[in-house]
Amino acid sequence: MSSSDEREPVAGRPVLFRNGLVLTMDDAHTVLPGADVLVVGERIAEVGVGLAAPDGALEIDASGGIIMPGMIDTHRHMWQTAMRGYGADWTLTQYFVWYYLESGKLFRPEDVYAGNLLAAIESIDAGVTTTVDWSHGLQTPQHADAAVDALEAVPGRFVLAYGNIQQGPWEWATSPGFRDFVERRVHRGDDMLGFQLAFDVTGDPAFPEKAAFEVARELDVPVTTHAGVWGATNDDGIRLMHEGGFMTPSTVYVHAATLTPDSYHRIAATGGSVSVSTESEQSAGQGYPPTWQLRHHDIPVSLSMDTSVWWSGDLFSAMRTTLGADRSREHLEAHGRQETITHCHLRAEQVVEWATRGGSRALGLDASVGSLEAGKKADVVLIKNDHSPAMFPILNPYGHVAFQAQRGDVHSVVINGRLVKREHRLVGIDLAKARDGVQATIEHLMSSMGADAWTKGMNPDIPATKVLDNPYTYTAWDAGTAQWKH
Numbered sequence: 013m014s015s016s017d018e019r020e021p022v023a024g025r026p027v028l029f030r031n032g033l034v035l036t037m038d039d040a041h042t043v044l045p046g047a048d049v050l051v052v053g054e055r056i057a058e059v060g061v062g063l064a065a066p067d068g069a070l071e072i073d074a075s076g077g078i079i080m081p082g083m084i085d086t087h088r089h090m091w092q093t094a095m096r097g098y099g100a101d102w103t104l105t106q107y108f109v110w111y112y113l114e115s116g117k118l119f120r121p122e123d124v125y126a127g128n129l130l131a132a133i134e135s136i137d138a139g140v141t142t143t144v145d146w147s148h149g150l151q152t153p154q155h156a157d158a159a160v161d162a163l164e165a166v167p168g169r170f171v172l173a174y175g176n177i178q179q180g181p182w183e184w185a186t187s188p189g190f191r192d193f194v195e196r197r198v199h200r201g202d203d204m205l206g207f208q209l210a211f212d213v214t215g216d217p218a219f220p221e222k223a224a225f226e227v228a229r230e231l232d233v234p235v236t237t238h239a240g241v242w243g244a245t246n247d248d249g250i251r252l253m254h255e256g257g258f259m260t261p262s263t264v265y266v267h268a269a270t271l272t273p274d275s276y277h278r279i280a281a282t283g284g285s286v287s288v289s290t291e292s293e294q295s296a297g298q299g300y301p302p303t304w305q306l307r308h309h310d311i312p313v314s315l316s317m318d319t320s321v322w323w324s325g326d327l328f329s330a331m332r333t334t335l336g337a338d339r340s341r342e343h344l345e346a347h348g349r350q351e352t353i354t355h356c357h358l359r360a361e362q363v364v365e366w367a368t369r370g371g372s373r374a375l376g377l378d379a380s381v382g383s384l385e386a387g388k389k390a391d392v393v394l395i396k397n398d399h400s401p402a403m404f405p406i407l408n409p410y411g412h413v414a415f416q417a418q419r420g421d422v423h424s425v426v427i428n429g430r431l432v433k434r435e436h437r438l439v440g441i442d443l444a445k446a447r448d449g450v451q452a453t454i455e456h457l458m459s460s461m462g463a464d465a466w467t468k469g470m471n472p473d474i475p476a477t478k479v480l481d482n483p484y485t486y487t488a489w490d491a492g493t494a495q496w497k498h
């Protein structure tokens with residue numbers, strides 16, 4: 013007998029998702045209506061219809077819901093979540109001034125911890141079971157320890173992408189402190205906490221970043237880099253990487269939005285992938301979200317949310333906005349040629365693939381996660397909300413995930429076999445403590461900057477808008493003559 017009536021999950025207890033619409037995201041994209049997913053230990057034991065419940069299994073009624081693999085975000089600056097929403101009206105210019113030039117160095121290790129902790133909790137709550145922490149605020153190894161401490165305090169799957177915008181990568185990546193950190197905190201083969209090097213290539217012909225690439229090669233860890241960012245990185249950086257032999261299948265190119273075909277050819281030829289942050293590219297100005305170009309080069313795509321200083325850690329948003337941006341560009345280009353797009357290239361199914369398998373492949377984790385298949389590690393998300401009118405009818409499940417569902421509909425989440433969210437509530441997470449940490453960081457930043465600078469930083473000037481002369485405007489109605497005044 014199953015014991016689905018018991019309210020509290022017990023560690024090690026099998027979990028059986030019962031009678032949901034299962035998007036396996038296997039290679040054939042098998043969709044199973046009215047199916048079950050059985051989790052035993054850390055792994056998926058079985059996916060199918062009418063599975064027998066093992067003794068002691070916790071059954072979760074998935075009827076009316078969609079069961080899918082956990083989503084994967086391949087680029088998020090999690091430390092910045094401590095300033096959630098602060099930069100909603102920024103462009104990249106304000107972002108660079110704030111973090112790189114003026115105030116980013118105010119972050120202490122405890123502030124990195126606070127941001128990471130809240131971001132990590134947000135991820136698992138939203139069904140993002142793997143998140144790359146593009147952690148470029150690691151001014152000291154103590155900051156890096158704090159980043160990892162936070163990631164290890166939350167039962168999600170993470171990749172620490174180590175970076176430091178306060179130094180050149182040739183400085184920090186070759187420092188004894190960095191090497192000591194790697195020896196202490198990075199454990200090869202740990203699929204709960206992976207490791208990458210995170211730095212950008214400016215295109216300086218002297219190619220000083222070469223030293224950091226050599227460290228990555230020696231450590232045999234991937235590099236993730238903001239590439240093709242308008243005004244910051246460009247084709248020169250890609251060319252230098254390529255000529256140096258540093259472009260590999262594990263390299264992740266973030267944005268890759270302002271590049272010429274030559275760079276895309278080099279990325280495609282060396283097997284790397286692009287992490288597309290559509291909401292970021294649209295608002296901040298890295299360049300137009302590049303998926304409409306990437307398909308012509310057959311370059312693999314994963315999705316990311318970049319930073320919660322503008323946006324949330326919500327891959328539903330990433331899927332939705334990526335579909336919109338890609339289709340918008342296709343229509344716009346066609347209209348410029350006096351043509352009509354009658355069939356969209358980018359499908360909802362494709363963005364669900366990018367949010368799952370796209371990420372697992374980009375991170376070298378595809379043998380472990382990314383799909384619901386027996387034997388894989390169990391990262392499972394149930395999207396179900398019986399109180400939402402938007403969860404019925406479910407006719408096109410991929411379209412439903414991309415355009416109808418939202419993170420409030422994430423009902424239950426299993427990561428590495430462990431139930432971390434159940435019936436819309438996180439399990440065993442101290443959100444109040446995370447909130448207190450973030451509050452302390454905000455108070456520290458406000459007092460260090462001063463109230464005026466804090467307020468000014470959040471409210472950049474608005475350029476003047478010139479309202480055009482309108483030849484059709486006859487604005488005044490003369491009530492006395494009951495006529496328009498000319």
Ligand SMILES: [Zn+2]
Nearest residue numbers: 146238266318
């Ligand atoms: Zn970024």
